[in-house]
Amino acid sequence: MDTQTTQHLTIGGVARRAGVGIDTIRYYEREGLLPPPRRRASGYRDYGLDMVERLRFIRRAKDLGFTLEEVRELLALSTDRERGVESVKQRAQVRLDQVNQRIRELQRMRRGLQQLIDACPGHGALEHCPILRALGGEETHDHA
């Protein structure tokens, strides 16, 4: 069992708690999203609960459409002991700007889609479907 509130989890315990696969954890480690953990005498990775949190953070960020590369940078904020708080705050601001940018892009997409849907009667001849027309829909080649 590993029902303990412990600071000592195996990779499987972390995986279960964080809701990710074991292979995913090792993959993230290779990719530099997770620090190389301590090892037990057996060679087993030895994690604390903080890794569970970190993995949940990654999952949330990924769900929001951040790439792993972006997540890596985001996480780097938390280990950037050298450059001080200003730099951390600054980089968080950059992230915020990127989030805003992403929101604007999605809103543009939304407007486009909404206009098409509003204009579509939902029935009738395909020739008159504004969705297909707006997308430039032409017939398939009929080269019998």
Next chain:
Amino acid sequence: MDTQTTQHLTIGGVARRAGVGIDTIRYYEREGLLPPPRRRASGYRDYGLDMVERLRFIRRAKDLGFTLEEVRELLALSTDRERGVESVKQRAQVRLDQVNQRIRELQRMRRGLQQLIDACPGHGALEHCPILRALGGEETHDHA
């Protein structure tokens, strides 16, 4: 030259007009997004201007966040004269719902980030930086 208003374009002419790469056209053909075109005696693909339109359709749909799989379905629907329009509209609606969902998630993250930035003094000890704390940022293991 191929400045003609013609119905006879080579793959390169189509590519230039549609703003995609030649390889992309052949790729789409393989993937079933474009019908296999007529061939000239030489074996060259022989396209009409309708293919330019179709490629633009694909590009716009992709810009709206449809995957190629979804685009393939849309194109298939547009040739299904019987029960096309409702399906097309329905799919656009599904796509819109997805976009809205993602926007909401991003807005949630934006609020979170903004609060952190507002709360961060921009100086002082890193241990007290609310940004790092909220990221679940723990120190990298110091296993010297």
Next chain:
DNA sequence: CTAAACCCTTGACCATGGTCAAGAGTCAAG
């Protein structure tokens, strides 16, 4: 002690959406 369940590493494999290269044929200009 044994067996199940876990962990280790290396390295292959998957889908997505292309992009590029090799080797060969075709076409248009000069």
Next chain:
DNA sequence: CTTGACTCTTGACCATGGTCAAGGGTTTAG
């Protein structure tokens, strides 16, 4: 006719984000 630009096919390759398998060692319950 030759040259250069274009096309053909096959098949490899790229990045992203994992996932699985093989062939081991470890840990723990019974």
